[in-house]
Amino acid sequence: MKHVLTWLACGLLASTLVSCGSTRVVTRWQDPSVSVTPIVFTKVLAMVIAGDQALRRAGEQELCRQVERAPCQPAYLSIPDSALRDVDAVKAIVRKEGFDGAVVFRVAGEREQVTYVPPSYGPGFWGYYGHARVAYDPGYYRSDQVVRVETSIYSIREDKLLWVGTTDTVNPDSVAGLVKDVAKAVRKELEREGAVPASR
Numbered sequence: 367m368k369h370v371l372t373w374l375a376c377g378l379l380a381s382t383l384v385s386c387g388s389t390r391v392v393t394r395w396q397d398p399s400v401s402v403t404p405i406v407f408t409k410v411l412a413m414v415i416a417g418d419q420a421l422r423r424a425g426e427q428e429l430c431r432q433v434e435r436a437p438c439q440p441a442y443l444s445i446p447d448s449a450l451r452d453v454d455a456v457k458a459i460v461r462k463e464g465f466d467g468a469v470v471f472r473v474a475g476e477r478e479q480v481t482y483v484p485p486s487y488g489p490g491f492w493g494y495y496g497h498a499r500v501a502y503d504p505g506y507y508r509s510d511q512v513v514r515v516e517t518s519i520y521s522i523r524e525d526k527l528l529w530v531g532t533t534d535t536v537n538p539d540s541v542a543g544l545v546k547d548v549a550k551a552v553r554k555e556l557e558r559e560g561a562v563p564a565s566r
Contacts, residue, residue: 389536
Protein backbone atom coordinates (compact mmCIF):
# COMPACT_ATOMS: atom_id res chain seq x y z
CA MET A 367 0.00 0.00 0.00
CA LYS A 368 2.82 2.39 0.82
CA HIS A 369 4.25 1.89 -2.65
CA VAL A 370 0.87 2.60 -4.27
CA LEU A 371 0.32 5.83 -2.36
CA THR A 372 3.87 7.06 -2.87
CA TRP A 373 3.54 6.39 -6.58
CA LEU A 374 0.27 8.33 -6.68
CA ALA A 375 1.64 11.25 -4.69
CA CYS A 376 4.66 11.64 -6.91
CA GLY A 377 2.69 11.17 -10.14
CA LEU A 378 5.31 8.79 -11.48
CA LEU A 379 3.38 7.57 -14.50
CA ALA A 380 5.31 6.10 -17.39
CA SER A 381 4.90 7.71 -20.80
CA THR A 382 3.06 4.64 -22.07
CA LEU A 383 0.20 5.09 -19.60
CA VAL A 384 -3.07 6.62 -20.65
CA SER A 385 -4.88 9.26 -18.58
CA CYS A 386 -7.06 8.47 -15.60
CA GLY A 387 -10.77 8.03 -16.13
CA SER A 388 -11.72 4.39 -15.76
CA THR A 389 -13.11 3.12 -12.46
CA ARG A 390 -15.42 0.14 -12.10
CA VAL A 391 -16.99 -1.69 -9.17
CA VAL A 392 -15.56 -5.21 -8.98
CA THR A 393 -17.23 -6.67 -5.87
CA ARG A 394 -19.90 -5.48 -3.46
CA TRP A 395 -21.74 -6.66 -0.36
CA GLN A 396 -24.43 -5.02 1.70
CA ASP A 397 -26.16 -5.82 4.96
CA PRO A 398 -29.70 -7.17 4.36
CA SER A 399 -31.16 -4.30 6.41
CA VAL A 400 -30.08 -1.82 3.71
CA SER A 401 -32.66 -3.33 1.33
CA VAL A 402 -35.36 -2.24 3.79
CA THR A 403 -33.87 0.98 5.14
CA PRO A 404 -31.55 2.98 2.84
CA ILE A 405 -28.32 4.37 4.29
CA VAL A 406 -28.89 7.87 5.68
CA PHE A 407 -26.52 9.59 8.11
CA THR A 408 -26.64 12.94 9.88
CA LYS A 409 -22.86 13.34 10.28
CA VAL A 410 -20.19 11.36 8.46
CA LEU A 411 -16.59 10.61 9.40
CA ALA A 412 -14.33 10.19 6.34
CA MET A 413 -11.30 8.01 6.94
CA VAL A 414 -8.48 7.03 4.57
CA ILE A 415 -6.19 4.26 5.80
CA ALA A 416 -2.65 5.35 4.92
CA GLY A 417 0.69 5.46 6.67
CA ASP A 418 1.63 8.75 5.04
CA GLN A 419 -0.28 11.48 6.89
CA ALA A 420 -0.14 13.98 4.02
CA LEU A 421 -1.76 11.43 1.70
CA ARG A 422 -4.29 10.51 4.36
CA ARG A 423 -5.32 14.15 4.73
CA ALA A 424 -5.57 14.78 0.99
CA GLY A 425 -7.68 11.66 0.58
CA GLU A 426 -10.01 12.44 3.47
CA GLN A 427 -10.57 15.98 2.25
CA GLU A 428 -11.55 14.72 -1.21
CA LEU A 429 -13.72 11.98 0.26
CA CYS A 430 -15.70 14.59 2.19
CA ARG A 431 -16.13 16.65 -0.97
CA GLN A 432 -17.86 13.64 -2.51
CA VAL A 433 -20.32 13.12 0.38
CA GLU A 434 -23.42 15.02 -0.73
CA ARG A 435 -26.26 14.44 1.71
CA ALA A 436 -24.80 14.92 5.18
CA PRO A 437 -22.15 17.02 6.90
CA CYS A 438 -18.81 15.26 6.55
CA GLN A 439 -15.54 15.74 8.39
CA PRO A 440 -12.09 14.32 7.57
CA ALA A 441 -10.94 12.06 10.37
CA TYR A 442 -7.64 13.91 10.73
CA LEU A 443 -9.50 17.00 11.97
CA SER A 444 -11.10 15.03 14.80
CA ILE A 445 -8.65 12.26 15.60
CA PRO A 446 -5.07 13.29 16.39
CA ASP A 447 -2.28 11.12 15.02
CA SER A 448 -1.27 10.19 18.58
CA ALA A 449 -4.71 8.62 19.20
CA LEU A 450 -5.07 6.65 15.97
CA ARG A 451 -4.06 3.33 17.55
CA ASP A 452 -6.05 3.86 20.74
CA VAL A 453 -9.50 2.37 20.03
CA ASP A 454 -11.07 3.62 23.25
CA ALA A 455 -9.81 7.16 22.67
CA VAL A 456 -11.13 7.17 19.09
CA LYS A 457 -14.51 5.83 20.26
CA ALA A 458 -14.78 8.61 22.82
CA ILE A 459 -13.94 11.29 20.22
CA VAL A 460 -16.37 9.91 17.65
CA ARG A 461 -19.22 9.72 20.15
CA LYS A 462 -18.51 13.17 21.55
CA GLU A 463 -18.57 14.75 18.09
CA GLY A 464 -21.84 13.05 17.14
CA PHE A 465 -20.81 10.97 14.10
CA ASP A 466 -23.36 8.33 13.21
CA GLY A 467 -21.74 7.06 10.00
CA ALA A 468 -18.27 6.46 8.60
CA VAL A 469 -16.86 5.96 5.13
CA VAL A 470 -13.50 4.18 5.10
CA PHE A 471 -11.23 4.11 2.06
CA ARG A 472 -8.30 1.68 1.78
CA VAL A 473 -5.95 0.90 -1.08
CA ALA A 474 -6.04 -2.89 -1.27
CA GLY A 475 -3.39 -3.40 -3.96
CA GLU A 476 -2.09 -2.60 -7.40
CA ARG A 477 -1.13 -4.50 -10.51
CA GLU A 478 0.18 -3.89 -13.98
CA GLN A 479 -2.21 -4.65 -16.82
CA VAL A 480 -0.78 -5.21 -20.28
CA THR A 481 -3.15 -4.79 -23.23
CA TYR A 482 -2.49 -5.52 -26.87
CA VAL A 483 -3.62 -2.69 -29.16
CA PRO A 484 -4.21 -4.16 -32.63
CA PRO A 485 -3.15 -2.48 -35.88
CA SER A 486 -5.28 0.36 -37.16
CA TYR A 487 -6.46 -1.38 -40.34
CA GLY A 488 -9.96 -2.85 -40.50
CA PRO A 489 -10.89 -6.24 -39.06
CA GLY A 490 -11.53 -7.91 -42.43
CA PHE A 491 -9.02 -9.36 -44.87
CA TRP A 492 -9.34 -6.53 -47.41
CA GLY A 493 -8.70 -3.88 -44.78
CA TYR A 494 -5.53 -5.73 -43.84
CA TYR A 495 -4.54 -6.30 -47.47
CA GLY A 496 -4.99 -2.66 -48.47
CA HIS A 497 -3.03 -1.41 -45.47
CA ALA A 498 -0.27 -4.04 -45.60
CA ARG A 499 0.58 -3.17 -49.21
CA VAL A 500 1.46 0.37 -48.09
CA ALA A 501 3.12 -0.14 -44.70
CA TYR A 502 3.33 -2.82 -42.04
CA ASP A 503 1.60 -1.87 -38.77
CA PRO A 504 2.25 -4.57 -36.13
CA GLY A 505 0.18 -3.02 -33.34
CA TYR A 506 1.65 -2.58 -29.88
CA TYR A 507 1.32 -3.41 -26.19
CA ARG A 508 0.16 -0.82 -23.63
CA SER A 509 0.99 -1.01 -19.93
CA ASP A 510 -1.58 0.34 -17.45
CA GLN A 511 -1.49 0.63 -13.67
CA VAL A 512 -4.61 -0.73 -11.97
CA VAL A 513 -5.24 0.28 -8.34
CA ARG A 514 -7.77 -1.68 -6.28
CA VAL A 515 -9.58 0.18 -3.50
CA GLU A 516 -11.84 -1.14 -0.77
CA THR A 517 -14.60 1.25 0.34
CA SER A 518 -16.57 0.44 3.49
CA ILE A 519 -19.60 2.19 4.96
CA TYR A 520 -20.33 1.76 8.67
CA SER A 521 -23.16 2.71 10.95
CA ILE A 522 -21.37 4.05 14.02
CA ARG A 523 -24.63 4.23 15.94
CA GLU A 524 -25.23 0.49 15.43
CA ASP A 525 -21.52 -0.43 15.21
CA LYS A 526 -22.24 -2.35 12.01
CA LEU A 527 -20.85 -2.68 8.51
CA LEU A 528 -23.59 -1.68 6.07
CA TRP A 529 -21.82 -1.87 2.70
CA VAL A 530 -18.40 -2.79 1.34
CA GLY A 531 -17.14 -2.87 -2.21
CA THR A 532 -13.93 -3.01 -4.20
CA THR A 533 -13.17 -0.96 -7.28
CA ASP A 534 -10.44 -1.01 -9.91
CA THR A 535 -9.13 2.30 -11.25
CA VAL A 536 -6.88 2.47 -14.30
CA ASN A 537 -3.99 4.95 -14.17
CA PRO A 538 -5.07 7.28 -11.34
CA ASP A 539 -3.11 10.53 -11.56
CA SER A 540 -3.29 11.58 -7.88
CA VAL A 541 -4.71 10.56 -4.52
CA ALA A 542 -7.50 13.13 -4.85
CA GLY A 543 -8.29 11.94 -8.36
CA LEU A 544 -8.40 8.32 -7.22
CA VAL A 545 -10.69 9.10 -4.28
CA LYS A 546 -12.98 11.21 -6.47
CA ASP A 547 -13.33 8.53 -9.16
CA VAL A 548 -13.89 5.75 -6.64
CA ALA A 549 -16.45 7.78 -4.66
CA LYS A 550 -18.42 8.54 -7.81
CA ALA A 551 -18.40 4.90 -8.90
CA VAL A 552 -19.46 3.72 -5.44
CA ARG A 553 -22.22 6.34 -5.17
CA LYS A 554 -23.57 5.33 -8.59
CA GLU A 555 -23.62 1.67 -7.51
CA LEU A 556 -25.33 2.51 -4.22
CA GLU A 557 -27.97 4.56 -6.02
CA ARG A 558 -28.52 1.78 -8.56
CA GLU A 559 -29.09 -0.68 -5.71
CA GLY A 560 -31.39 1.71 -3.88
CA ALA A 561 -29.01 1.64 -0.90
CA VAL A 562 -28.90 5.46 -0.75
CA PRO A 563 -31.31 8.14 -2.01
CA ALA A 564 -30.65 9.30 -5.57
CA SER A 565 -28.44 12.36 -6.09
CA ARG A 566 -30.17 15.71 -6.14
